[in-house]
Amino acid sequence: MNEFNAGGGAGTCPVIVTNSDAFYLDPDSTLPEGPRPAIARSEYGIEFLSYPVVRQGFRDKRMQPRDEAYFKSIGASELILEFIREGNLNFMAPDKHDRIRPILVKAFTTSRVDSFRPEMRRIAGELIDQFIGEGHADLVAQFCHEYPISVIAQFVGLPREDVPEISQATMHLRMLGQKPFAPGMPVLEKALRYLHDHVEALVAERRAQPPRDDFLGALITLRDGGEDLTDKELIWGVAFMMLGGHDTTRYTLSGSLMSILETGMWEALAADPAPIPDVIADSMRLHPGTPRQMRVVHEPLEVAGHALVPGDVVSLNMSAAGRDPAVFDESASLRCPRSDPAYDIGFGFGRYACIGQTLARTEMAEAIAMLTSRLADVELTGEPLLKPTGVVAGFDSIPVRFRARNR
Template sequence: MSVPIAAVPLEDAGLPALDLRSARFADDPRAVLAEALARGPLAISRRGVEVLSYEAISQAFVSEHLDTAGPEHYTELGAGPNLLGWVDSGLLSTMGRTRHDPIRRLLLMALNFRNIEAQRTFVNETARRMAAPWLDRGEVDLVGDFTEYYPINVLSAMIGFPAADIPGFARAAHELHLLAAVPMAPGFPRIEQALADLADYVRDLLDKRRAQPGDDFVSALLAAQQDQRKLSEDELVGQLVNLIFAGMGTTTKQLASAAADIVQAGRWEYLAANPGQIGRAIDESLRFSPVTQFVVRITQEDFEFQGIRIPRGTRMLLNLLAASRDPRKFPDPGTFDISRITDDSRLPFGWGVHRCLGQPLARLLMEEGLRVMLENLTDVALVERDRGPHPAQMLGGPNSLTLTFGRR
């Protein structure tokens, strides 16, 4: 442990307080966070130390003194055995480096950018097929009618989950969104049941693929496992449960948010005429309306951060909702600007050892989903945008999004 003498103890730092339960934060979280950020890069809330600025989050993501919340954290919260087992063996984001790194390398063999990019035509065709039933209706709940199941249909085909199985495991996968709730503990019984159901499904599927391999990710993973023995059975099950969860998670709401942002900014027809700018529009929506609103890190030892002595075991919230509007990184941050240069922004998918493994697929899903909408919809108007979970929750984004449109 090495803490400079000049570092101020956390309790004496006088950090501004964020009241996450206030009516003002619920109504206008951006304004509250902007005021706190103007006073400095750190604040205090009931969740822990809030890291607000882009620069400070950049340092925190790569700090050797910080790590993800592992099994010990969930044990303290009162989690049950299924969740503790999944956190230990399935969630890469909560796994220690010794186990994390070889598992990540094995998964990257199938989920690298080159392999994902080769799926672009298939992804586009899937988006077209899933949009077809509502294209002539003139009105759509974009979440319920499209983005809710489009990503998981793509992922299931790539991984080897039969499409007919999706309704069965989708219900359980949605229950895992309770992991983003604050507080989390009330949802533990439902999380336990969901993980049990998903593990049973995955084990049954693994037995079927062992008996009859196919041309899919599950079969390839089993073959690699037989050759290299890099994953235990629990790790194998845990990773596949994790992929199901990812397919029913953030991409669903981020794609809907991107469509809403583009409509509200008056840029729909511009993008339809300039499809080469779709990637930039996705990047700007990831900044402007980030679905992942914060991530948690735990200090592994006493250390100095931004001139303050942070004790071991402190919860640090890397507040992406605040940093995505940091005016020192993003001029005029409250404007949705497709021309903004964001190539070096590290916020949407994190960076360092825990950078999101599914980033290439998530981007591809959003690009092709948006492309299909732009090619088919005109005169698009936003009727209603459900604001989604409370802004203090880990995941945001609309639960429903009603658009009216004409057929292009």
Template structure:
């Protein structure tokens, strides 16, 4: 008899498609469950997760991306005597840079200082000013396939949209965009995937090294000649009484912006479209009133959270749900489960336009670590989906829904390919 929880953390295809087959039983247990595969206690209830997020003094963010991410991989490579000299040097460089705790994996007061320094680059005014260029980009991407009557959404739209936006924000020229995407893939490759081959690991660290080389040079250039991009804002960030960001802090911050600006929004865009093309009533309602698009986006964020979970480390012995979690233990906060917790959301598996009175979803986290790029992700998805609705009369899935392939990860949730046909 199969165990859905074990299958989930082994990233079996059926669980990658619907991790909620495991989340429901885990929530009913109430007590945190020890997951041997990821060496962490999994928390699945909304209130338990929010309590952890609101207590950074008890729960450190130092291992936020978990055991499958690039830094733990680097640690294992450096410790392995059989690692090649080239790969060892690349892994060592990653460890040296990652020693600078930054935003996602930083605790107060370091996180508070960094957040203050970069907040100005993510103001509502700055994000609102991006809308015309994001709308133009969405239409240019659709122009490339509108006459074909069909498109594969992930490769032809969902990847290109956020990649181009974050590349432009960081001042990366258009001819570098494919390379930029390859770097992003390298940093996200290990997250939630525990079975990487030696060749994949070597390619991953070669790409990571390229990223560091490129942006080390770009940081030096921005110091000499600042421009109107996010990288210049990071390099020049100054607040009275606060120490400027170090070189390694900036590089680590750029990694986080790269990944957050690409993979998560790609998955969100595709999941919103999948929901629309598999729910005719919803599609009809949204076509009749484009003002409903932001509500659909919020509900898909809750139902199909691109980031299914994040890690914390206990700074002291703590008791949760009757279980004592020892100091130093890793805790996996399962956002995807919390966002369908029946104790917090009425009819949690149903998309509803009226959840204003219910608990807020955790797709972007909560508290001081709430995602800096959330306004940009929301903007890109709202504008991108609205552009599809305006440019087409009908959109249909050109595949059986059961054949739609999902990414093989327990931490990242998204569709690998989404073939569509439409009438212009």
């Protein structure tokens, strides 16, 4: 294990490798012997590893997510920069972020999410109908992949028949994180152009009709009622919802399903679905769909005795934080509910915390309730496939056999 100088020079810390199944599944098994370090160095930059340090990192205004200047520096085209500037809440300039975020939050009311539950159940039921007769399925490819994009697209108010194309476009938006960046740009641009033009046409269509009470309808009403939001920001903001709500939920949901299979809770949850929200909450700690969030240091700061300087790249490592043995009792075990403390950074924390979290928790709970109520005797038939690294990651394949439950 090497050691490195963590930035400005206040001490050394270990060099670790996070790009492995072993790190995703059990970070401590890959860390140096002895007490777990609070920070380390990896292929991503400076890794924050302990729960309190990661949690504080989310709140620290001296570090910020990557921004337009970063994407310019890697050669992003004007269309991509426009998306970053106008709609990508995570990467846009802080003053603009703080103006737009509350407007989007207003359209995400809990009652709007709750009233969408029957639709979530319908979407989940239709996906299960497609494979239940087979007696086997890949729960990720045949369920977790399609379900969240169908939910988010229809929750926002995009036409149901457009979901396959929207899904393909959001998959291509993954290219935003590709290295090197240039080869993926044409595909990324095509996906952005599609989403922009699609939402733009829909907004025009909606304005010609009586207002509708869905997310898009609410945003248009807010914008036309005088909220400080341009049409460009509205259109790109809706496009960003598709990105924010797809892969994140796909991987988090597959992580929860893995936790349920690992702990043998499937039948208990079929009999009593009440603990499902607690299962999801603690599973996000063990199998996070967003195992890290990236930050760039803008002002000097000291973390756990290490000096960080402007330009340092920080990875707020949620995989490691979630299993911090100094904070979570029996940190490798699922507890429902867990309150020692509860894990509260699965959707980020502070200024950039996820605005879709109520929708995500609700849709995942409805999906698990539907799956457990319809499939019985569910067993893994092979090794689940893991995508262990990246900002969004987790189980890519969960092959199972089952029987259809008598209802």
